[in-house]
Amino acid sequence: MYVNRLITNRLEKLAETFPAIVIVGARQVGKSTLVKKVFGHKADYVVFDPVIDIQNARQDPELFLDNHKTPIILDEIQYAPELLPVIKRRIDDNRSPGQYLLTGSQQWGVLKSIAESLAGRAVFIDLEGFSICEICHPNKLSTWLPHWLENDPKTFADNSKRLDTKVTLYEQLWRGTFPESQFFSNDLIPPFFDGYQRTYIERDVRLIADISNLQLFGRFVGLMSALTAQEVNFSQLGRELGLTPKTSRRWLDILQHTFQWFEIPPFSGNVIKRISSKSKGYVADTGLACFAQAISSPSALGAHPLTGALFETFVAAEIRKQCAVLPLRPNIYHWRSHGGAEVDMILERDGIYYPIEIKTKSRPGRGDTTGISAFRKTYPHMNIASGLVIAPTDKFQKISDSDYAIPWDTYSEN
Numbered sequence: 001m002y003v004n005r006l007i008t009n010r011l012e013k014l015a016e017t018f019p020a021i022v023i024v025g026a027r028q029v030g031k032s033t034l035v036k037k038v039f040g041h042k043a044d045y046v047v048f049d050p051v052i053d054i055q056n057a058r059q060d061p062e063l064f065l066d067n068h069k070t071p072i073i074l075d076e077i078q079y080a081p082e083l084l085p086v087i088k089r090r091i092d093d094n095r096s097p098g099q100y101l102l103t104g105s106q107q108w109g110v111l112k113s114i115a116e117s118l119a120g121r122a123v124f125i126d127l128e129g130f131s132i133c134e135i136c137h138p139n140k141l142s143t144w145l146p147h148w149l150e151n152d153p154k155t156f157a158d159n160s161k162r163l164d165t166k167v168t169l170y171e172q173l174w175r176g177t178f179p180e181s182q183f184f185s186n187d188l189i190p191p192f193f194d195g196y197q198r199t200y201i202e203r204d205v206r207l208i209a210d211i212s213n214l215q216l217f218g219r220f221v222g223l224m225s226a227l228t229a230q231e232v233n234f235s236q237l238g239r240e241l242g243l244t245p246k247t248s249r250r251w252l253d254i255l256q257h258t259f260q261w262f263e264i265p266p267f268s269g270n271v272i273k274r275i276s277s278k279s280k281g282y283v284a285d286t287g288l289a290c291f292a293q294a295i296s297s298p299s300a301l302g303a304h305p306l307t308g309a310l311f312e313t314f315v316a317a318e319i320r321k322q323c324a325v326l327p328l329r330p331n332i333y334h335w336r337s338h339g340g341a342e343v344d345m346i347l348e349r350d351g352i353y354y355p356i357e358i359k360t361k362s363r364p365g366r367g368d369t370t371g372i373s374a375f376r377k378t379y380p381h382m383n384i385a386s387g388l389v390i391a392p393t394d395k396f397q398k399i400s401d402s403d404y405a406i407p408w409d410t411y412s413e414n
Contacts (some may be wrong), residue, residue, distance in 0.1 A: 001183070002033065003134055003135075004134065005034055005134060006131055006133070006143065006322070006324075007324060008034070011023070011125060012038060012060075015097060015098040016097055017121040018121075020091060020102065020123075021094060021098070021102070022123070022124045022126075023035060023125045023127065024126060024127070026129075027200065027204065028196065030179045032075050043070075043071040044068045044073065044156070046068070046072065046074055048076045048080045049074035049076075049079060052407055053080075057082070061086045062086055062403060072101070073102075074103070076103060076104060077102040077103065077104050084114060087117070088118055102122070105259065114216055125324075128320065129317075129321075131177075131321040131322065133411050135165075136166065136409070143325070143412070144406070144410045146412075147160075147412035148354070149347070149349060150288065160284075160412050162394075163409040163410070165186060169408065170301040170313070171186075173310050174286070174290050174298040175191070175287050176285040176298070177317070178192075178288075187413075197218070197291065202214065204258055205258070208254070208257070209250075211254075216384045219241060220237075220243075220251050221255070221292060224252070225290075225292035226293060228306075228309050229280070229281075229312040231278040231282070232252070232263065233278065234248045236340050237252070252281075259284055263280065264279060264281075265279050265333055266333060267334065269382070282317065283313060284317065286314050286319075289313065289319045302319060312358040316344070323347075332347055333348065335371075335375055337374060337378065343355045343372055344356060344371075346375070353383065354388070355388070356388045357369065357372060357379065357390070358390050359390070359391045361391055361392070362391070362392055364376060364393055369387055372387035372402075372403055373400075387402060387403035388403070388406055389404070390406055390408055394407065
């Protein structure tokens with residue numbers, strides 16, 4: 001069953017303007033499905049392989065492209081980088097929009113080559129797993145974030161509703177947001193993630209990095225799942241597994257460049273001595289994190305020490321997905337003072353700062369806004385908007401003089 005994606009309208013609009021579109025993201029997030037659904041009726045489609053030289057594309061890229069009319073979908077382009085210089089020359093001769101639709105699942109393999117070969121000729125789209133509204137309302141996609149950035153809280157409250165979620169919060173965290181995992185019965189979720197992790201470590205990582213001990217790298221993946229939603233400390237990572245900080249950094253770069261990990265930089269505001277300067281890191285999918293931590297069922301999350309971190313991870317990823325469809329993405333930061341006050345996420349757009357806290361509690365209150373209050377006091381001259389506390393609560397409500405709580409499964413009607 002095809003599920004409509006939030007990014008579709010943006011993808012179609014970009015393809016009407018730019019000659020090359022590059023869609024990047026982790027394996028099995030739906031890149032191929034999306035481009036075939038949107039462009040497959042009018043475009044040739046070729047998927048490349050790391051071992052086989054499909055249609056001699058690597059050996060003779062000119063002849064390969066001569067035998068395919070545009071538009072053409074080139075799936076997993078990182079396995080045929082020899083095509084990129086030829087595509088560059090052809091675009092220079094013909095700037096017609098929508099000629100080349102490229103997908104890739106490795107930033108090292110895709111972005112580096114394309115940045116060198118197609119600079120100024122291609123635009124990029126990041127695709128992640130499903131957003132919650134794609135899971136629950138595939139026929140009526142509407143997210144809450146654009147409305148929060150543009151409307152006052154009263155208008156936002158009048159137009160906000162909760163999604164008709166098909167599963168509990170714990171089950172959604174346990175399943176994660178990979179498209180395939182939404183349609184399996186619970187007993188098939190662990191085998192799905194086992195196959196995914198094995199393929200990722202034994203194939204993808206082996207292809208892009210010289211790692212002699214893949215078993216140790218697998219333990220590293222599990223460790224990062226346990227450290228999701230925490231500040232990144234490379235010395236700590238090295239001690240846990242007997243790695244040097246340099247090796248920890250390199251391995252974490254591999255996770256980032258294969259879209260298995262993302263980081264949010266710290267917000268400084270030029271008060272450097274008073275705040276943390278470490279980035280905050282998140283595993284890309286909570287379902288994969290649950291598998292790596294041997295969490296056997298959704299009910300096991302009820303008393304698990306990682307539940308709060310997994311919920312924050314899910315919400316942080318959700319906000320990134322909603323930001324990705326905006327014409328201009330807000331800057332995203334986290335903030336933590338040396339005194340312990342913190343704000344999980346801060347969005348910056350048009351000189352306005354939108355603080356967001358993420359809490360795993362059904363009845364958030366004023367006490368959950370102390371970090372936001374500390375942020376306001378630290379930067380009294382900045383334009384700081386009303387704060388949000390995202391939680392598994394039942395309704396949008398005011399919880400302090402300037403802050404509001406919002407259910408995790410909210411959407412806003414247009």
